[in-house]
Amino acid sequence: MSNLSYYKEVQGVMTRFEPLTAAALEKASVDLTIAEIQTALEQHGLDFKYIVHDPSRSLLSTYYADYGRGLYMELYLHRNILDKQFPLYQVADELKGAxxxxxxxxxxxxxxxxxxxxxxxxxxxxxxxxxxxxxxxxLVWHDIYKRIDYSNRMWPAEVLEYVFSHAPVPEYPESDADGLITIYRGMGELSAPPEEAISWSTHPGNALWFAIHSGRGTHIAVARIQPKQIVWYTDKFYNENEVIVRPGTISEYRYEDMIPATEAHMPAILAPAIMNYVSYGKQAKKLGYQEENIFHYHGLKHILRVLLLALIYYYNAGDALSEADRQILIYFSLLHDIGRVDDSKDDAHGERSVSLIHSKGLRIKDLRMCKKDYRIAELLIQYHCRDDAEGEAAIRAIPSLSQREKEHTVHLYHICKDVDGLDRVRFNGLDYRQLRTDYGRKLPLVAGALLNEPIVQVLDMDWGSGITL
Known part of the structure; x- marks a missing residue:
């Protein structure tokens, strides 16, 4: 069972409510009979007819559901269901039929x-x-709605119509100059199409997060709507800037120009980059970066994802990039955070990284860079955590570069900032509108997909045995 399938069961609703049968028990490979379950239930005043089963689910498939009494309980198809200490029986005994x-x-x-x-x-x-x-x-409906990540199209239209007719009058999001409101919807392989969707956001960053966490991200939809189409609005980023719209009222929308992170697209963009990634990724493991955890975002995996995104960019963007540029991008990716001391906002860690490179004499094996290339790469590292204008000014102030070289170096600077910034998807911190390059703006869904890839384990594979993507 995949992680996504498991998550969909944990955070989603049942779609089928069938009686529990002997065939279902047999399929679950449990040493139980219907008669045994019936007897156990009856001893506590419970009725077998209230058990509902969803054969489409693998784990969380069976529930006791006495709607009249509001008595519900998840049932694992295991012999412990016969135990008198089973939680359902304890609750039933306390209620005494009420x-x-x-x-x-x-x-x-x-x-x-x-x-x-x-x-x-x-x-x-x-x-x-x-x-x-x-x-x-x-408000009761909205609390339920927020808890459920996968409603699986189970909300009846008549229920939504009734509930929405009793919604309080919302405070509307700020509108554009023409009176319309721009909203975004993140979509993955498990998402309903935009014309059926009721949940949108006023912030593209929230939409991107949902795209990444709804199966492999496929699209960011953008629509412009009238205030009267809005049922409810909850502002603030931590509230997802959520907009609930009236069902069926959105018919015109567009998709952002992004590469879907699907099996139809990912192998093609990874294929030319993978061998470079393995070769230089192994060197990244030796540079002393910490493992990442929920309190540490700038560890080895961040470096590896930036490396892979840089290589994806180099091999797929179609920019006029040279072999020297490839090596500069690799050098930047592996060393740009070597001087970081924590995860706080730190405008000086680029400069510390360059100092550490010099003091430790760090070099990346198999990179054949000239003195000018090193100077450019280290300038990109030094200013990658500064405002764009400051970095661009520093590049244009280098007397040894021609005007054409300066403009090209500024472009490399933008690429480096984009591939580093794209990995902000890991903590829901990417506003893709701020990306600088055309191809970089195509990669947010790809960057999100990399969060679920075994990017460290890949380095230990035997690539000489003909492994294919």
Whole structure:
């Protein structure tokens, strides 16, 4: 089972609600019978008819779902379901046939948070939404909606129409000069098409994050809408700058010009870069970069991703780049953060990196760079963490470069800043509108896909045995 499939089950809802059968037990390869489960349930006042099963799911496939009492529980198809200490039985014994107290009290947010498993929340809500007071129903729905990453098109149109008709009047996002509002939607292989989607964002960075985390990223859709199409808006980046739109009201949109991170596209752009990546990536492992973790973003994997993105750029962009440029890009990728001491914003770490290169006499094996190339590469490293204008001015101030060489070096500077910046997708920090190069702006979805690739393990493969992409 892939990580994505597992995540989709954990963060998504059931789509089929079938009775649990002997055939399903046999398929699950468990030493259980229907009769044993029925007997165990009856001992605690429970009824087998309330078990629902989704054969399309591998792990989280079976639930006890007594809608009337609000009694739900995930059931693992294992013999521990017969144990008297099984959690479902403990809850049932406490209730003594009554409904769960949150349901009785009409404490709806608490009910859906504490009592209804995520996989069953649409199943439950669509059956009782008209029982929820009209001044609460939208906010209850929205809490559920935010918790579910994969609704699997299970929201009935009539439910959404009713809920949205009772939404509070929102504060609208800032509109453009023509009165329209620009919104973005990140899409992956698992996403609904834009014309069916209700969840968008006013910030492209949020949209990119969703594209990367919805299967392999395929598109960033952009639409311009009228305020009346908006049901709800939650501002701030940590709230995803989310815009809920009325279903079926978006028919005109465009896609950003990005390379989809799909199996149809990734091998072609990786193929020319991979052998250089393996060769120089092995050297990166010897430079002393730390392993990355949730508290450390600028470690070995960051260096390797920047290296791979630089090589992808070199071999695929179609720019007039020379062999010397390839070596400068590799040198930059491997050494640009060698002087970093932590993950804070640090405008001086480029300069420290250059000082460390000199003090330790660092060189990259198999790079045949002349003195001018080293000077350019180290200038790119020194200024990669500074404002563009400052770096460009420093390049144009080099007296030994011709005007043409200065402009070309500025272009290399932009490439280096882009391939480094593209890896900001790892902490949801990339605003792709700020990228400087045409081809760099095509790579955000590719950069996102690299986060899930075994980029360190690849270096240890036996590439001489004919491994193909």
């Amino acid at each position: 409904a769960v107290p949150e349901l009785t009290a009409g404490a709806w947010k608490s009910y859906y948070t504490k009592r209804v498993p995520l996989a069953m929340q649409i199943y439950d809500f669509q059956r009782r939404y008209r029982d929820i007071p009209t001044d609460e129903v939208f």
